[in-house]
Amino acid sequence: MGFWTARQERALDEREVDALWWAWRQACEGAGLCTRVDTVTGPTVTVPRLVDVVLGPPVVLTVQLLPGQLLGDLRRVALRIAPHLGAVALRVTALGQIHARIELLGADPLDGTVGLVLPAAPGRVALGVDETARDLVQSWADDVAHTIVQGVTRSGKSVFTYGLLAQLAADPLVTICGSDPTGLLWRPFAGTRHAAWQVSGVADPAAHETLLLALVADMAARIAAMPADRDTVEISAATPLRVVVLEELAALYRVADAASTTKDPIGKRIRALIGRLLAEGAKAGYRLVLIVQRAEAAIVGAFERAMCSLRISFRTDNRASVELLHPGAPAELADQHTVACPGVALLSAPGEELTRFRAPYLGGYPEYVATVKSACPAEETGPAAVAA
Ligand SMILES: Nc1ncnc2c1ncn2[C@@H]1O[C@H](COP(=O)(O)OP(=O)(O)OP(=O)(O)O)[C@@H](O)[C@H]1O
Ligand SMILES: [Mg+2]
Missing domain, CATH: 3.30.980.40 (Threonyl-tRNA Synthetase; Chain A, domain 2)
Structure with a gap:
């Protein structure tokens, strides 16, 4: 030169x-x-x-x-x-x-998909990657209480849930339970040890209530059996972590409310059971994952929200929706989030500042089904469903 x-x-x-x-x-x-x-x-x-x-x-x-x-x-x-x-x-x-x-x-650091690394480290769940390329990993049994996920349609809630379940499915210390009105989430679990704790579809609201009753009874028994020198249940093969996914919670409430009568208020009872799991479940080894389009008060009241220490918002319809789960979020960040790509979310977690991240992408529904099936093969005899 x-x-x-x-x-x-x-x-x-x-x-x-x-x-x-x-x-x-x-x-x-x-x-x-x-x-x-x-x-x-x-x-x-x-x-x-x-x-x-x-x-x-x-x-x-x-x-x-x-x-x-x-x-x-x-x-x-x-x-x-x-x-x-x-x-x-x-x-x-x-x-x-x-x-x-x-x-x-020169470009959004969250552009481009993030793959899901499997198998996950036992007891740890990868939530995604933040703007500084840091892996967001949570110890599900220790750091996390309950989780709430919101986001408008096609924003990435189900894909996130697929990733979460694919990581947890193989863990012998976890039972994956829950209620899924969409009927898609539990299909790959058919015949596995988890299936007894899962209810799908909207045809029979009573089946969802029966499941929730069984979960509350199990939780109460765990609390009653807790040794005098412990304030939480020790997670073991005999008392596994129960991850209870409530997919499209608003749909469950809608169906239950429609079936409710003055004499038989099933909607109210289902809300009360979920309220109990949220309030008392964390110490009994219960981790609820609530999935809603918008965490509005009619579906998730202030009490339910307060019980969820991990809060995730995929694309929202306006700034006010971001505020519901992330009070005090900067206005410009909340505004920008109304046009977020699928899979991009905001996270509030204990000990973390409000973080923008991208959830891992396992692939589509076929990949989810294949991953869960290989992680936990169906048992020979098949379990008897709790909610049967
Ligand atoms: N983490 C991601 N990385 C890349 N693409 C994603 C991610 N999450 C979602 N997508 C894309 O967005 C689409 C919609 O995602 P998903 O089905 O999870 O939305 P949803 O929020 O569950 O919507 P609905 O409320 O309608 O069920 C997916 O089919 C996929 O193409
Ligand atoms: Mg969905």
């Missing part, structure tokens, strides 16, 4: 860094990521100091947060700042205590 070319390039780089420096300053000021002090000569605005720029690609900025700022403050306004730096999104990671590394992304 000639001397003059190198000099020219250096000058171009310097100009690019200057432009970024200026754009960063302006964008932070516009997004409110700054402190403003009024002085006699006018207001003085201070923004997080840009301490390093790598032109890459990828372009990476290192900034020093202002006193009193947290990484979360920067993440919250990332969507407001990104376009002014010529990026689609920012990947913000901590660098020590008060510095942040900001990678300028």
Whole structure:
């Protein structure tokens, strides 16, 4: 490279860094990521100091947060700042205590599908991959209480559930139970040890009630048998974790309410049974997974929501739906979520900031059926259904 070319390039780089420096300053000021002090000569605005720029690609900025700022403050306004730096999104990671590394992304980091790695590590469930390419893995028995999943139609709820069940199906310490009005979820489990605890379809609401009664009785027996020196049931082959999936919960309530009469209020009874499982189940080794299109109060009241420590929202119809499960979510993130691709979701979990992630994609329904069938082959004699 000639001397003059190198000099020219250096000058171009310097100009690019200057432009970024200026754009960063302006964008932070516009997004409110700054402190403003009024002085006699006018207001003085201070923004997080840009301490390093790598032109890459990828372009990476290192900034020093202002006193009193947290990484979360920067993440919250990332969507407001990104376009002014010529990026689609920012990947913000901590660098020590008060510095942040900001990678300028030319495309949404959650574009493209994420495969599901099977078999899953025992007791652990992969939920997906976040914007920093981190695997979101939860220890289902220890970290998670109950889960609620919401999302409009075709947003990825069922695919997420397929992934979850495919991971849990082989675990000898887990029984997969639940109620599925759509009739699809339990088909591959026919004849397996799980099938006794599963009810499908909408033809017979009483079958769903019988199942829930059996689950509540089992839960109560577990609590009654708990040793005096324990406050939770120890998960073992004899007392496995019972993962209770309530797919399309609104549909179950609709069917039960339609069958209800004043003398025989089956809808109310089903709601009460689910309420008991939510309230008392966690310590008895019960993990409920509620799946709804919208976590509105008529279906999932404040009490039910409060019992769900893991909350997942696939695409929602408006900002208010995001607020239902993720109170305090930044408005721009909630707005952006109304056009999220299938499989992209928001997650609130214990000890986690609100996280945008992509759920793993196992494949379509045929792959789900094949995976579950190979993970837990049907037993010779077939179990007697609880709800028969
Ligand atoms: N994690 C994902 N990765 C890639 N594509 C996905 C993912 N999740 C869903 N999809 C695509 O979106 C489609 C709809 O997903 P899914 O059936 O899970 O929606 P749903 O929320 O259950 O809808 P409904 O409420 O109608 O049952 C899938 O057939 C698949 O093509
Ligand atoms: Mg579905």
